[in-house]
Amino acid sequence: MTSDAALSLRPLPMPSRDNFPDPLSPQTPSTPTLGKGPNPLSSKVASVLSTSYADTEFREALTLLDERGLQNTPDTRRKLRLDLQKEVIDSNGEIINEFAKVAEQLRRIGNTIGRLNESYLEMKTQIGAAHEATSSALGEASQLMTQRRQIERKQELLKAFNANFVLSEDEVAALTLTSEPVDDLFFSVLSKAKKISKDCEVLLGFEDQTLGLEIMEQASRNLNLGFQKLYRWIQREFKALNLENPQIGSSIRRALRVLAERPSLFQSCLDFFAEARENVLSDSFYVALTGDSKSGTEDPSVKPIELAAHDPLRYVGDMLAWSHSAAVGEREALEVLFVSEGDEIAKGIQAGRDNEVWRLVAEDGEDVVDFNAVTALNELVDRDMSGAVRILRQRVEQVIQTNEDTILAYKLANLLNFYKETFSRLLGPTSVLVDSMGVLEAEAMRQFRSLARDHVATLQGDFQHTPADLRPPDFLVDALGQLSAIMRTYETSLTLTGDREADFEPVMVEAFDPFISGCANMARTVRPPANSIFLINCLLAARRALSRFDFTQRHDAELQKKIEEERARLVESQYAFLRRESGLDALIKSLGPLQEGKKEDVEKVASLEVVQPPALTQAGQMLDDFLPSALMDAVENLKHLQDSKLARDATEEAAERFCVDFEHAEEMLMLADELAEERAESDEEDELHSLRALFPRTTGEIRVLLS
Known part of the structure; x- marks a missing residue:
């Protein structure tokens, strides 16, 4: 490796402000420092040796130098500081230029903001002037809007008040005028009037009660007029009402349910209806009896009951059958009219009683009993039938009093007992029909007892002569025949099984006991064993007549006991005969x-x-x-x-x-x-x-x- 290469790999120290003069500061001659401090070369060497190649800044400086592509030459090293300072100066200049542009923009913005402030102040001034000019108009407008909202609320309140508390003229006319029909509109207005009367209780809860009292008074007056109109309308309908028509109009049933809220008017209507029906049924019964109406007009479709007057039992039976048929038909028709809609009438009457507080206590101080629809229906049918019952009672009493046949008298009593039980199940045990049947039955039984006693009195002479063959006397055979007919009649009656024997006891006392006692008295006049034979024959005949019926068991047992007693006497007589004759x-x-x-x-x-x-x-x-x-x-x-x-x-x-x-x-x-x-x-x-x-x-x- 050459020295230039080694130099390029050697890290170069970063120029510091101590080694380079500030280009902006004035140039001053350098002052030699030799002899005044450490050796510069040794300082640099020490600085280079102390530099860590792992330092991040150092490595970034090396990377920056590599990017410039500089060669490690003396010329480059000499110009490096100047180049760097030049770059710093250029960078500062660019920054200053950019800041100049920013300052220009800020000046423009400042001018714009100034103009905006001026416009704002001008607008504020104009708005203040406008506000001062329109403040009075706005105040008046706000007051008008408030008043408008108040008026609208009052209009809604008035509208709701009129809808809930005031009847219109048409509604008042439909409710009170008799010329207007009783139709759906009438009942609707009547219901509204009742609601108004009830809602007035709310108004009476406020301090000022004048309005509530006035409205309640007016509503009560209209209600009273409406109920009076309904009451008269029902009376007119009752006059033309045909109960035989299976389709009775629903309008009258509805009217009765509504009128029940006024118990006094409702009861008055019932009284009127009962009186009218009583006359109708009385006329119908008269036509059924005679075939002619009271005006004398003959009805060819009716077969008169009086044609069977020669047969008292059939005659009375036909009259009772007609009465039962009429009562059943009347009850069915009235049940459709008054009870078929459930307990609405009872609810209406109870509501009326709750409103009429002065009627909650009866005259005798006892509480008024709750309305019972079935009981009221039975009472109404009973009242409707009262006229026909009077005619029936007169005719039956006449038949009973003119009858001279003992068996027929008892058959009449049994027939009346049968219808008494039937009417009791139909209309209750306290009805006039049941009471009349009871009185007539008692009258028939009195006639029966009187005839039986008269018959016994006429036979007193026969009680003295015992038949030669010791057979039962004829009067006993006849009496047992009559008693058998009576017992067969009683066997078909409606008397409860547990009471039948006790109920039949009065008949036995009158129609049986006197004849058995007469036979016993006759036996005392005959010598033994003929007396026992005669009495046994009589008792056996009586037993044969009584043993077939379950309601004569006590008498049958008594007869058997007497037979055993007489049999013992016969045994004793036969025993004495054997001893004597032997x-x-x-x-x-x-x-x-x-x-x-x-x-x-x-x-x-x-x-x-x-x-x-x-x-x-x-x-x-x-x-x-x-x-x-x-x-x-x-x-x-x-x-x-x-x-x-x-x-x-x-x-x-x-x-x-x-x-x-x-x-x-x-x-x-x-x-x-x-x-x-x-x-x-x-x-x-x-x-x-x-x-x-x-x-x-x-x-x-x-x-x-x-x-």
Whole structure:
């Protein structure tokens, strides 16, 4: 490597201000420094040696020198400082030129800003003058705008007030004038008037209540006039209303729902309607009875009920059937009219009662009961039917009072009871119809009892003569026939099963007990066993009549008990007959108290008079004569008993008792013989009288002959 190359690689020291003179400062002769400080060469060498090649600035200086493409020559090294200073001076000059341009632009901007300030001041002055000139107009305009907004708010308030609190003239006319129809407009205006009246409560909450009171007074007046108009309109409609028409107008139903808010007017309408319907139904019933209207006009389409007046039961039944049909039709029609719309009428009446606070307490101080639509409907139907019921009651009472047939009297009472129960289910137990049916039923039952007692009184002579064949007397057969007809009638009645027997007891007292008592009295005049046979025949006939019905079980049981009592008497009578006719009565009577197991009783047998040979032989002979026809003779005693099985059973029971007694007597005689044999053997007696030899019949033979 050459020395020039080594020089180019050697780092050159950066010129400092100490080594180069300031080109802008005046040139001054250099002052030698030799001998006054360190050696410059050694300083440079030390500076070069102390330079780190890793220093960033040093490396950037080297890079800058490489970019210039300088050669490390003495000439270059001498000119390097001057070139660098020249570049610095040129750069400063360019910067000064640029700053001059900036200063020029700033001067232009300053001039522009000055002109803008002048324009601003001029405009500000003009605006101030304009503001002073228009301030009064603007103030007036602001006041006018405020007033306009206030007027607009008042107009909206007035419009809303008129819409909610004031009825127009057309609306008032539609609500109050009778010349205007009751249509949708009327109900709409009526609803609006009610709303106004209710909304006036809000106005009354303010300090100034004059407006609220005036509006409420006017609304109440219009409402009253509207309800009066509706009330009169409904009355007119009721006059022309045809309940038989299945399509009843919805307008009248709506009117009734609205009028219900005035309970007094609503009730007055109901009264008017009930009166009108009462007259209509009364006329209809009269036409159904006679076939002619009250004016005398004949209706050919009607078959008069009075044509069946010769048959009292059919006549009364036809009248009751018409009444039931009319009540059902009336209720169905009124149900469509008053109840089909749910509980709207009840709600209206309750609302009216809430408004009419003075009507909340009844005259007797008790609270008014809530309106019940079904109850009110039943009461209205009852009132509608009251006129026809009066005619019905008169006709039925006449039939009852003129009737002389006991069975017919009871059938009428049962028929009236049937319709009483029917009307009770239809209209409730407190209706006039039910009350009238109850009164007529009681009247029919009184007539029945009177006729029954009269019949018993006429039979008093018959109660003295018992039939020769001991059959039930004719008056009992007739009475049981009537009672059977009555029981068949009662069996179809609507009386509850639990009360049927107690309910039928009065009939038994009148139509049964007197005849059974008469038969019992007749039996007392007859000797046994005919009295028991006669009474059993009567009781059996009565049982046959009563046993078919479930509401006579108590009487049937009592009859059976009496039959058993009389049967026991028959058994006793047959038993006494067997003992008497067989000739063993004295023997059985004497041996009966003795006991087979007691020796002293056995010893007494031989000493008894009835077992002595003559008496015992005679008893045996009578027994032999009696036995062949004993059973036939015993049965012959009960030949008039109409129950052959009962007669056979009673005879068999009496025969069994007789056989048991005979067996006891036979045993006692055998024991007496055994005791006599024992004594004879001990005493060695030759002569011995055997009781069995004198009385040879055995119990087995007796049972065979009496079986």
